Structure formats: C-alpha cells, structure tokens
Amino acid sequence: MKILLIHPQNYLQRFSSGIYGRSLRYAPLTMPTLKALIPQELNAEVRIIDEMVENIDFTLSADLVAITCITGTALRAYEIAKKFRDKGSTVVLGGIHPTLQTEESLEHGDAVVCGYAERSWPALLRDFTKGEMKRVYEDLEPFSPSLIQAPDRTGIKRKDYIGWCTVEMSxxxxxxxxxxxxxxxHHSYICREVADVIDEIKSMSSKLIFFLDPNLIGNREHAKLFFTELKKLKKWWVGCATLDVVDDPELLELMAKSGCKGLLMGFESFCQDTLHSTGKTKNLGKNYTEVVRTLHDYGISVQACFVFGFDSDTPSIFEETAEMIVQAKFDLPQISIYTPFPGTPLFEQFEREDRIVTRNWSLYNGQNVVFNPAQMSIKELEDGTDYVRRRVYSWSALSQRFFEKPAWVKPLVAMSYLGFRFYQYRIKRLGTQEFAG
Ligand code: SF4
Structure with a gap:
C-alpha cells in the first residue's frame, strides 16, 4: 500500500510563494508522528510531503493520501484533496480544522480523523485495507500520554529546516x-513521561531543540522534573511558555540551566481590561519590562507576540503600544491581528453580531482582518498593525535593544532581527486577499 502524508501550507508559508525560502523553517511533527503510527503489518510505502519545503508532485500515485490542516491551510488542503481524489486516491483529512469543522471537511475528503490520531489512525488504516473505512474516526476513550510515540523522522531532509529537531513534551x-x-x-493539558521525551531527545544529534508545545510550563511540577533531566543532556532549546514563568525562580533557574535560550510568549496587549476580557489572566498585573529584564538575566531571549483588533482597542492603541514595545526591549516582537477561528466562542459571538466579513479560511492566519472591529474600521486596523511592525522593527528601535546585549548574543540578535524585519515587511506585501488560497 502506498501512503502519502501531506502537510499543506497557506500562501504565506508555502515555499514556492511564501515569505521565506526553505532554510528558515522548523520541521512539523504531525506527519512523522502519523508515520510512526502506521501498523507494521501493512508494509506501507510512506512518503511525507511538507509544502513549506517542497512542491507537491501531483503525478505521484497513492492508495491513500492523508492531509493535516489548520484553518489557514484548510482551503489548500481541500484543493490538494480534490486533485488526488480525481486521480482515484482515497483522501483522509485530519488536524484542528477538520476536527472542529467536520461536516465541512467531509465534503472534501473520504474520511475525517477528529482529535488525536494515536488510536484512530491505525484503526482507519486497518479498516481501509479491509474495504471497510468509515467516514469519521473519533477517539472518545480516555487518552493516556503514554500512547504518544516518538515520531518517525526517517525521510525528513534535515538540510531543509533550520530546526529539524522538533519535539513535543506536552x-x-x-x-x-x-x-x-x-x-x-486539546481537551486537557497532558504531559508525556519525562523518560520518553528525554530518550527521544538523546537520539537527536542536534545541539538545538525546538519544542512545539503551546505551553511548556502548564504543569510546573512536571516541567521542573523534565528540565532537571534535560539539563544532563547539555542541549540548547527554545519553546513557548506563559508569563507566569517569572513568578517561579526555581523553575526559571532550571529552565536556564537546562539550556533554554529563547521563549515565545503571548504578551498580546498592555491593556489590563483587554487581558481580562480575553481570558489572558496569566498576564494580569505583570510589568512587561520587568518580565523581559528577568528573562534576560537568565540568558533567555524573548519573542513577544502582540495582537491588535481586540474590542477594547481604539485607533490610539497602535502608537501607544508600539512605543511600549520598543521601551520594554523585547528581542523579537511579533505583531498579529485578532482572529476569530471557527470553532471558538469568539467566532460564534462575532457571527451572532454579524461581524464576520469573510469565510475565506486562507485569510485566517493572524495577518488579515476577517471581522468588523468594534471601535475602528478594517482599514484602520490594517494600517495600524502595519505602523506597529514598522516602528518596532525600525533601525532606531533595534539600536535601543541591540547595544545592551551581551557581546555573544549580538550576532544572533542581529540575524534574528533582520529575518523578522524581512518577514514583517513581506507580510504587508503578501498578506492581501488576492494571494489567498
Ligand atoms: S494563547 Fe492562551 S490558551 Fe492559547 S496557548 Fe497561549 S496561553 Fe494557552
């Protein structure tokens, strides 16, 4: 049996049309994980295609094509599904968007896998070989983290990714x-067994590990146990964490000693009312300048996400926030637009209020305005976020951050800064509706 596992990309990320070439990518985990779950007895010939780093060869033949997608890549996934179904392949869709928009996805695929695939994907494959494949596979049994297998990374072209050593701990x-x-x-926060993750990392030759977890410190005690073991491997790593990490010096110390070199963190807004109303409670009462200073003291750089377009945002938010971002000396600010993803209460609220302006899912990537903002026009939101990007990546803003850095960090900061500056500027040029698809 021939199986193709496809990771489609939005127009902003696809290597043939997107912002970066191949080299600045990190390797996604979904398809190597699905590959590891394919039952041995099927003797399947498996190929992974990641549109971040290669074009899809539509002349390839496959008995079964599995495509994973999020909202921003759903339309591309449907386009790919159609091409392979027209050639006679069976197409299975899975991932966040098909899980939350199952009926829609069933119009484009022969089957949909909802939620975690650890048990349902092998079950689907066995049914497929017997000619008994169902339309929907959803695992409703309690999920144990011990079911998570190490991904099968054979066939991943390491040279294609700046970060090929991607791992999930939670x-x-x-x-x-x-x-x-x-x-x-994800219905709950779960952590893998420390020993399993450590063994997986031990098997990787790279010094730098990229954790893809949405939040590495969701269970602090588990995180401490994990970082204690990770420290012994003498790796460097980057990952995501919430701001309350700075409330726990023991955790911070362990993270730094285990090789943490950078954290991606959702600061989102300086406005307390906004943080409160959006449920970003871990940020409440935090002095962001202090947060950055504390992390820098531990040798940890900060990639800081900010979002514009909240209902409490007025046109004055852009200039005020841009100045505060510059003053707080974040290493890499990342600017996004508030996006009501289908499946969230926010989307349902905006639908009730008749504020959704497009259902073109390709535009649901955090870089386009897809709803009517409460206190400004769509154009004001687009122009305002563009202004913030330009201000926080201006040369004067860089100079304020750059000269305070330790010497060893400066080349890294400069390279990352230039890459992000390029990215943020290109978003403006590519982030328009005409490119959607
Ligand atoms: S945005 Fe909020 S819910 Fe989502 S990963 Fe970050 S902290 Fe968790």
Missing part, C-alpha cells in the same frame, strides 16, 4: 484565551 494548554484554538482541540 499537548494542550492549561489556559483558555478566547482567541486561541488550542484549548478547543
């Missing part, structure tokens, strides 16, 4: 921010 998030899809897909 799934889900212990918080429930209203704009986030994570807690809709």
């Amino acid at each position: 799934r889900g998030c212990s918080n429930s921010c209203d704009f986030c899809i994570s807690h809709r897909f």
Whole structure:
C-alpha cells in the first residue's frame, strides 16, 4: 500500500510563494508522528510531503493520501484533496480544522480523523485495507500520554529546516484565551513521561531543540522534573511558555540551566481590561519590562507576540503600544491581528453580531482582518498593525535593544532581527486577499 502524508501550507508559508525560502523553517511533527503510527503489518510505502519545503508532485500515485490542516491551510488542503481524489486516491483529512469543522471537511475528503490520531489512525488504516473505512474516526476513550510515540523522522531532509529537531513534551494548554484554538482541540493539558521525551531527545544529534508545545510550563511540577533531566543532556532549546514563568525562580533557574535560550510568549496587549476580557489572566498585573529584564538575566531571549483588533482597542492603541514595545526591549516582537477561528466562542459571538466579513479560511492566519472591529474600521486596523511592525522593527528601535546585549548574543540578535524585519515587511506585501488560497 502506498501512503502519502501531506502537510499543506497557506500562501504565506508555502515555499514556492511564501515569505521565506526553505532554510528558515522548523520541521512539523504531525506527519512523522502519523508515520510512526502506521501498523507494521501493512508494509506501507510512506512518503511525507511538507509544502513549506517542497512542491507537491501531483503525478505521484497513492492508495491513500492523508492531509493535516489548520484553518489557514484548510482551503489548500481541500484543493490538494480534490486533485488526488480525481486521480482515484482515497483522501483522509485530519488536524484542528477538520476536527472542529467536520461536516465541512467531509465534503472534501473520504474520511475525517477528529482529535488525536494515536488510536484512530491505525484503526482507519486497518479498516481501509479491509474495504471497510468509515467516514469519521473519533477517539472518545480516555487518552493516556503514554500512547504518544516518538515520531518517525526517517525521510525528513534535515538540510531543509533550520530546526529539524522538533519535539513535543506536552499537548494542550492549561489556559483558555478566547482567541486561541488550542484549548478547543486539546481537551486537557497532558504531559508525556519525562523518560520518553528525554530518550527521544538523546537520539537527536542536534545541539538545538525546538519544542512545539503551546505551553511548556502548564504543569510546573512536571516541567521542573523534565528540565532537571534535560539539563544532563547539555542541549540548547527554545519553546513557548506563559508569563507566569517569572513568578517561579526555581523553575526559571532550571529552565536556564537546562539550556533554554529563547521563549515565545503571548504578551498580546498592555491593556489590563483587554487581558481580562480575553481570558489572558496569566498576564494580569505583570510589568512587561520587568518580565523581559528577568528573562534576560537568565540568558533567555524573548519573542513577544502582540495582537491588535481586540474590542477594547481604539485607533490610539497602535502608537501607544508600539512605543511600549520598543521601551520594554523585547528581542523579537511579533505583531498579529485578532482572529476569530471557527470553532471558538469568539467566532460564534462575532457571527451572532454579524461581524464576520469573510469565510475565506486562507485569510485566517493572524495577518488579515476577517471581522468588523468594534471601535475602528478594517482599514484602520490594517494600517495600524502595519505602523506597529514598522516602528518596532525600525533601525532606531533595534539600536535601543541591540547595544545592551551581551557581546555573544549580538550576532544572533542581529540575524534574528533582520529575518523578522524581512518577514514583517513581506507580510504587508503578501498578506492581501488576492494571494489567498
Ligand atoms: S496561553 Fe497561549 S496557548 Fe494557552 S490558551 Fe492562551 S494563547 Fe492559547
């Protein structure tokens, strides 16, 4: 049996049309994980295609094509599904969007896998070989983290990714921010056995590990046990964490000693009312300048996500926030637009209020305005976020951050800064509706 596992990409990320070439990517885990779950007895010939780093060869033949997608890549996934179904392949869709929009996805695929695939994907494959494949596979049994297998990374072209050593220590998030899809897909926060993750990391030759977890510290005690063991491997790593990490010096110390070099963190807004109303409670009362300073003291750089377009945002938010971002000296600010992903309460609320302006899912990537903002026009929101990107990546903003860095960090900061500056500028050029698809 021939199986194709396809990771489609939005127009912003696809290597043939997107912002970066191949080299600045990190390797996604979904398809190597699905590959590891394919039952041995099927003797399947498996190929993974990641549109971040290669074009899909539509002349390939396969008995079964599995495509994973999020909302921003759903239309591309449907386009790919159609091409392979027209050639006679059976197409299975899975991932966050098909899980939350199952009826829609069933119009484009022969079957949909909802939620975690650890048990349902092998079951689907066995049914397929018997000619008994069902339309929907959803695992409703209690899920144990011990079911998570190490991904099968054979066939991943390491040279294609700046970060090929991607790992997950946990799934889900212990918080429930209203704009986030994570807690809709993952029903609870779970952590893998420390020994399993450590063994997986030991098997990787790279010094730098990329954790893809939405929140590495959702269970602090487990995180401490994990970082204690990770420290022994003498790796460097980057990952995501919530701001309350700075409330726990013991945890911070362990993270730093275990090789943490950078954290991606959702700061989202300086406005307390906004943080409160969107459920971003871990940020409440935090002085962001202090947070950055504390993390820098531990040698940890900060990639800081900010979002614009909240209902409490007025046109004055852009200039005010841009200046505060510059003053707080974040290493890499990341600017996004509030996005009501289908499947979230936010989407349902905006639908009730008749504020959704497009259902073109390709535009649901955090870079386009897909709803009517409460206190400004769509154009004001687009222009405002563009202004913030330009201000926080201006040369004067860089100079304020750059000269305070330790010497060893400066080349890294400069390279990352230039890459992000390029990315943020290209978003403006590519992030328009005409490119959607
Ligand atoms: S903390 Fe981050 S990952 Fe967790 S729910 Fe909020 S936005 Fe999502």
